Amino acid sequence: MKNQSLPSIDVTDNVQITSAISEERFDRYIYPHRFENGCFLIVVQGEAKVTINILDYDIKQNDVITLVPGTIIQIKKYSKDLLLKTIAFSADFVKEIGIVKNSLPHLMYVRNNPILSISETEASLLIEAYSSFSKILNYLGENNIKDEMVVKSMLMSFLYCLIAIYELNIDLNDIPPLSRSKEITKEFQSLILRYYKEERSVGFYAGKLFISPKYLSDVIKNTTGKSSTDFISEAVLLDAKVQLKSTIRTIQEIADSLNFPNQSFFAKYFKKHVGL
Secondary structure, three states, X not given: OOOOOOOOOOOOOOEEXXXXXXXXXXXXXXXXXXXXXXXXXXXXXXXXXEEEOOEEEEEEOOEEEEEOOOEEEEEEEEOOOOEEEEEEEOHHHHHHOOHHHHOHHHHHHHHHOOEEEOOHHHHHHHHHHHHHHHHHHHHHHHOOOOOHHHHHHHHHHHHHHHHHHHHHHOOOOOOOOOOXXXXXXXXXXXXXXXXXXXXXXXXXXHHXXXXXXXXXXXXXXXXXXXXXXXXXXXXXXHXXXXXXXXXXXXXXXXXXXXXXOOHHHXXXXXXXXXXX
């Protein structure tokens, strides 16, 4: 049976707002969780260490976190005063309001850089917009008013406000080019997120990058301090933990979904890396 204690910000409506996520719920996020929809989180206070997909980040007050659909997130450590506000939205609903095409350069940047640190003034503006959006949604819900145009307009206003803040903080035309090593690392990480269910060999990813496995391993180790196999196994294990915690699939079905030859091989792989 599905574990009902697993937190979810996946939305059943087009848009869903939480007034605040605080300490009593964060312990549930020690397990990885996949966001099937998109989500914005504003760090109102406190700090934390989180893993987003396979990368580690430090978040703090006045940070904005953008999670695209399919993102896996895990909270590894957090301060007792950590407080977040969230806006979650379905991917289809955002497509309907046509903002994706207009903000494509920003979306590509955000996908690779999900954390944006902003000023206190900018954070206050976002929180005010958030509060107005929340009040209107609550009013519509309390009076059983289903007006999608109002919700679309409010979400569009919030998104354009966020894009404007990105433009003030990030000049997409003035981002210095990555070194070859960092470029390889970024491409490798992107490839892992695309192929980890099918391929776990360094040679496969090196082939996709048209370099030798040894060169890839050396670059990743020198750039990140971690081995290339560590990144691959972390992606596999994140997905495995999400499925083990939050689905009704059998162990065999999970093993099949991650392209293990059998349940026993999957169990040995999991125990080797996790210890359980």
